[in-house]
Amino acid sequence: MGITTNICTVLENSQIASGIYNLTVKTHQSADAKPGQFVNIYCEGKTLRRPISICEIDKNLQTLRFVYQVKGEGTKWLSRVQAGQSLDILGPLGHGFNVSKARKVVFVGGGIGAPPLLETAKQCNFIPDAILGFKSKDFAILIDDFKKYCENVQVSTDDGSLGYHGLVTELLKERLQSDCDLVCACGPKPMLKAVAKIAEERGVECQVSLEERMGCGLGACLVCVCKVKSGEGGFRYAQVCRYGPVINSKEVVW
Numbered sequence: 001m002g003i004t005t006n007i008c009t010v011l012e013n014s015q016i017a018s019g020i021y022n023l024t025v026k027t028h029q030s031a032d033a034k035p036g037q038f039v040n041i042y043c044e045g046k047t048l049r050r051p052i053s054i055c056e057i058d059k060n061l062q063t064l065r066f067v068y069q070v071k072g073e074g075t076k077w078l079s080r081v082q083a084g085q086s087l088d089i090l091g092p093l094g095h096g097f098n099v100s101k102a103r104k105v106v107f108v109g110g111g112i113g114a115p116p117l118l119e120t121a122k123q124c125n126f127i128p129d130a131i132l133g134f135k136s137k138d139f140a141i142l143i144d145d146f147k148k149y150c151e152n153v154q155v156s157t158d159d160g161s162l163g164y165h166g167l168v169t170e171l172l173k174e175r176l177q178s179d180c181d182l183v184c185a186c187g188p189k190p191m192l193k194a195v196a197k198i199a200e201e202r203g204v205e206c207q208v209s210l211e212e213r214m215g216c217g218l219g220a221c222l223v224c225v226c227k228v229k230s231g232e233g234g235f236r237y238a239q240v241c242r243y244g245p246v247i248n249s250k251e252v253v254w
Contacts, residue, residue, distance in 0.1 A: 005088060006089055007086050007087070008025040008026060008088075009025060009026040009084070010024075010081055010083050010086070011024045015079070019070045019139075020068070020069050020070075020112065020139065021078075022066075023065070023081075024063055024064070024065045025064055025066075025087060026063055027063070027089065028062055030063055031059055031062070033064060034096045035097050035099075035116070035122075036095070036096025036097040036116050036120055036209055037096045038051050038052060038054060038092070038094055038116070039052055039089050039090060039091030040052075040089070040090040040091060040093060041078065043075070045073075045077065046073065046074045046077070048074075049090060050075060050078065052066045052068050053066070053115050053186075054116060055142075056118060066115070067114075067141060094245050095247075097120040097209070097246050098246075099120060099182065099184065102124065102126075103179075104129075104182070105121075105124050105126075105128040105180070105182045105183070106175055106183050107121055107129070107146075107150070107184050108132075108172055108183060108184070108185040108186075108187070109130070109168075109187055110168060110187020110192075111133070111134055111135065111139065113187030113209070113211065114132050114142050114186070114187075115141070116209055117184060118145055121149045121150055122149050127151040128149070129150055129180075130154070131155075131156070131172055131175065132168070133156045133168035133187070134155070134156075134157050134158070135159070136158065136159045136161045137157060137161040138161075140155065143155060156168050167191075167194075168191065169195060169198060172195060172198055173198055176198065180204055181205065182204065183204055183205070183207070184206075184207050184208075185206065185207070185249075186208070187211075189210070189211065192210070193254045195249075196208060196254070205248070206248070207246055207247070207248060207249065208246065208247065208249045208252065210240050224239055225238060225240070226240050226252065226253075227253035228251045228252060235253050
């Protein structure tokens with residue numbers, strides 16, 4: 001079907017953590033969706049749609065699940081949408097993670113960067129591991145979901161209120177002392193930069209999902225450009241919504 005706009009039926013839209021909501025919609029767009037992609041949701045009264053990462057895909061039930069955080073007026077409006085109402089969704093958009101050739105994957109999620117990693121974990125040929133970091137236990141999400149598909153799930157919080165008191169990168173350094181051939185990460189850019197550096201130092205491939213402000217989601221507005229390597233020592237600007245959001249970490253000019 002490709003990229004389409006669809007009026008979807010909301011099945012659930014409930015708060016699961018501080019300012020964080022779980023949204024499930026019924027849509028035929030699930031047939032084309034891939035792990036790590038996103039959709040653009042129209043929020044009433046707003047000119048620009050809001051990009052939301054796909055958390056889970058159920059092609060049999062024709063549903064998509066999203067986990068999003070209220071950050072502005074658009075997502076605040078979205079949080080008030082009730083089950084049974086409709087949403088105008090454009091997607092699926094972008095390029096997702098590719099774990100088809102990996103033997104052992106470690107997922108690293110920071111805060112609201114954890115959701116797009118969940119469906120990817122389900123697609124692994126072998127049981128992966130996950131490292132999830134949050135500001136505090138009040139913002140922790142999807143831990144039990146990851147435990148369904150991952151052999152080992154480690155949790156860290158900035159304030160030590162849940163799991164390890166510290167950064168996900170500290171746990172990653174320890175984890176990469178054993179077998180791993182791919183790291184998939186999503187979260188704040190400083191975290192991604194640090195994760196990419198650790199993976200490169202240990203000779204492990206790393207795919208990162210970049211979080212940039214997206215306007216159209218189709219590559220027309222050029223709002224979400226990021227610096228990527230091009231040729232020997234050169235660089236260019238690529239649209240995250242089209243070139244990514246998931247790319248090899250070695251391509252990013254941090």
